[in-house]
Amino acid sequence: MKKSILTFAATAMIFAACNNDPKPESTETAAPATEEAAPEAAATPAGETVEVAISGGDDMKFDKTEITVKEGSNVKLTLTHSGKAPAVAMGHNFVLLNQGVDLAAFAAAAIDAKDNDYIPKGKEGEVIAHTKTIGGGETAVVEFTAPAKGTYEFLCSFPGHSAMMKGHFIVE
Ligand code: ZN
Numbered sequence: 001m002k003k004s005i006l007t008f009a010a011t012a013m014i015f016a017a018c019n020n021d022p023k024p025e026s027t028e029t030a031a032p033a034t035e036e037a038a039p040e041a042a043a044t045p046a047g048e049t050v051e052v053a054i055s056g057g058d059d060m061k062f063d064k065t066e067i068t069v070k071e072g073s074n075v076k077l078t079l080t081h082s083g084k085a086p087a088v089a090m091g092h093n094f095v096l097l098n099q100g101v102d103l104a105a106f107a108a109a110a111i112d113a114k115d116n117d118y119i120p121k122g123k124e125g126e127v128i129a130h131t132k133t134i135g136g137g138e139t140a141v142v143e144f145t146a147p148a149k150g151t152y153e154f155l156c157s158f159p160g161h162s163a164m165m166k167g168h169f170i171v172e
Contacts, residue, residue: 052075056080058090060165067167079131094154106126113157129143153169154166
């Protein structure tokens with residue numbers, strides 16, 4: 001028994017040696033070549049990340065009504081609910097609408113979209129980005145690419161909130 005195991009082990013070692021043998025030289029020479037091929041200067045500055053913070057409290061207001069970012073930047077937006085009320089009573093979300101979308105009509109349709117984070121079914125295409133709906137003490141993050149230059153509107157689409165909770169999202 002013992003003898004056959006040893007024989008097997010020896011065979012395996014020979015196999016391993018054979019497999020490894022031809023490789024090392026070629027990988028050594030390949031490495032420096034790849035380093036030279038990747039220059040330090042980045043050609044495309046696209047996708048710079050910009051962090052945006054916005055909060056809303058139990059007073060049903062956003063702390064800012066204007067947000068400005070650069071075209072093409074990667075926007076990381078954090079919504080904070082600074083109040084104490086639960087999401088069912090005083091929910092907040094951040095919804096960025098496409099240009100040309102009627103904010104009032106969108107908000108009216110959102111009333112029936114509780115199960116979809118107050119994003120009306122069938123109107124998802126009118127939204128550039130949105131967070132989930134949160135309650136007091138919670139935060140929500142959404143990341144998206146800033147759209148083309150222009151002025152866009154944002155709102156909280158929780159029923160009744162958009163009259164107070166809305167603003168302009170400006171892309172320069
Ligand atoms: Zn709200």
